[in-house]
Amino acid sequence: MQVTPVPVLKLIDEFSRLPGIGPKTASRLTFYLLRNPADRAVALADALRELHEKVLFCSQCFNITETDPCPVCSDEHRNQAIICVVEEPLDVLAIERTRDYQGLYHVLHGVIAPVEGIGPEDLKIGELVERVRNKGDEVREIIIATNPNLEGEATAMYIARQFQGGNIKITRLARGLPVGGDLEYADEITLSRALSGRSEM
Amino acid sequence: MQVTPVPVLKLIDEFSRLPGIGPKTASRLTFYLLRNPADRAVALADALRELHEKVLFCSQCFNITETDPCPVCSDEHRNQAIICVVEEPLDVLAIERTRDYQGLYHVLHGVIAPVEGIGPEDLKIGELVERVRNKGDEVREIIIATNPNLEGEATAMYIARQFQGGNIKITRLARGLPVGGDLEYADEITLSRALSGRSEM
Numbered sequence: 001m002q003v004t005p006v007p008v009l010k011l012i013d014e015f016s017r018l019p020g021i022g023p024k025t026a027s028r029l030t031f032y033l034l035r036n037p038a039d040r041a042v043a044l045a046d047a048l049r050e051l052h053e054k055v056l057f058c059s060q061c062f063n064i065t066e067t068d069p070c071p072v073c074s075d076e077h078r079n080q081a082i083i084c085v086v087e088e089p090l091d092v093l094a095i096e097r098t099r100d101y102q103g104l105y106h107v108l109h110g111v112i113a114p115v116e117g118i119g120p121e122d123l124k125i126g127e128l129v130e131r132v133r134n135k136g137d138e139v140r141e142i143i144i145a146t147n148p149n150l151e152g153e154a155t156a157m158y159i160a161r162q163f164q165g166g167n168i169k170i171t172r173l174a175r176g177l178p179v180g181g182d183l184e185y186a187d188e189i190t191l192s193r194a195l196s197g198r199s200e201m
Numbered sequence: 202m203q204v205t206p207v208p209v210l211k212l213i214d215e216f217s218r219l220p221g222i223g224p225k226t227a228s229r230l231t232f233y234l235l236r237n238p239a240d241r242a243v244a245l246a247d248a249l250r251e252l253h254e255k256v257l258f259c260s261q262c263f264n265i266t267e268t269d270p271c272p273v274c275s276d277e278h279r280n281q282a283i284i285c286v287v288e289e290p291l292d293v294l295a296i297e298r299t300r301d302y303q304g305l306y307h308v309l310h311g312v313i314a315p316v317e318g319i320g321p322e323d324l325k326i327g328e329l330v331e332r333v334r335n336k337g338d339e340v341r342e343i344i345i346a347t348n349p350n351l352e353g354e355a356t357a358m359y360i361a362r363q364f365q366g367g368n369i370k371i372t373r374l375a376r377g378l379p380v381g382g383d384l385e386y387a388d389e390i391t392l393s394r395a396l397s398g399r400s401e402m
Contacts, residue, residue, distance in 0.1 A: 005255065005256045005267040011251075013248075014244055028221070038253035041250070042250060044215045044246075045250045048234070048246035049242070049243060049246045050208045051239075071204060089232065093205060
């Protein structure tokens with residue numbers, strides 16, 4: 001006998017479409033919201049509605065923002081000569097948290113992944129090339145901060161090639177042992193990168 | 202610099218209020234929805250809004266339902282002589298899935314838990330006693346299917362006492378080894394229950 005109300009089944013279904021949330025977790029969340037006052041569920045519903053209504057992409061760096069251009073692109077105190085290229089908006093967040101970077105950003109919204117059918121034309125690479133060209137000689141360095149994995153490296157190589165022969169310095173974030181990490185547990189590739197990138201004390 | 206739009210922070214915050222969802226998962230879910238078309242987020246928002254709008258509690262068994270009385274209570278083919286008492290609506294679902302039970306239900310919406318300040322008056326126990334009384338001699342058996350833990354047992358004892366001296370058979374679900382389980386890994390209490398409840402082959 002079908003004893004579960006349709007709206008409950010519907011919410012369980014919607015929750016379980018989210019990544020990393022299985023049917024068990026989805027039904028746990030649904031019954032949790034059902035037990036709590038309605039305003040809990042409504043607050044979450046409102047936040048979901050506002051997400052796409054109020055958030056847009058900056059027309060210059062393609063980071064998420066409420067205003068276009070975004071706060072970083074419209075801040076004249078940021079160093080206009082450096083652009084840090086990242087895969088996702090979350091990466092901008094991570095770099096901002098260090099408080100060590102004062103330049104601009106450019107968000108690719110992905111990496112080149114032929115297996116998944118994602119080519120350079122699906123990313124904001126053309127937009128980066130044009131942005132740098134429009135800025136004339138202003139840009140002195142492009143830091144390619146894609147992830148240190150196969151796709152990230154391939155994407156970095158591809159981007160570097162677009163600026164070959166120019167006067168712009170193309171750099172990549174240092175690879176090495178993570179701070180607080182243990183040499184004993186480091187994988188061979190990280191360790192060999194840490195060796196080749198060693199610095200004088 | 203605050204680079205994350207407020208609506209994004211708000212959704213991350215709302216997600217992380219849900220049980221078992223930490224800040225990392227919450228931001229992963231938020232950025233997942235941001236990357237996907239708006240209708241994904243809106244569908245989830247709609248389902249959340251409808252949850253409390255369309256779901257109510259059955260005035261007889263207190264299970265969740267879209268209609269009052271619920272489909273089980275209003276089905277004349279169900280055995281009106283047996284009431285199965287459970288803690289939560291999810292328990293009704295679990296028992297219905299067995300397809301082995303044809304009686305009615307009564308959902309307590311919790312268990313007696315003095316530590317958390319939950320007494321019998323916070324549960325639908327009074328309503329159960331009244332419901333049984335109103336049905337006259339119709340009810341022959343009450344199966345107390347609260348969970349086999351400390352609170353569940355205490356609640357079962359309390360309910361059984363309410364019907365002491367009457368003609369109604371009060372039963373409890375069998376405790377024993379779970380089917381497909383391994384005797385080697387069974388805890389002592391389960392094993393001793395399985396022993397005392399052993400049946401002839």
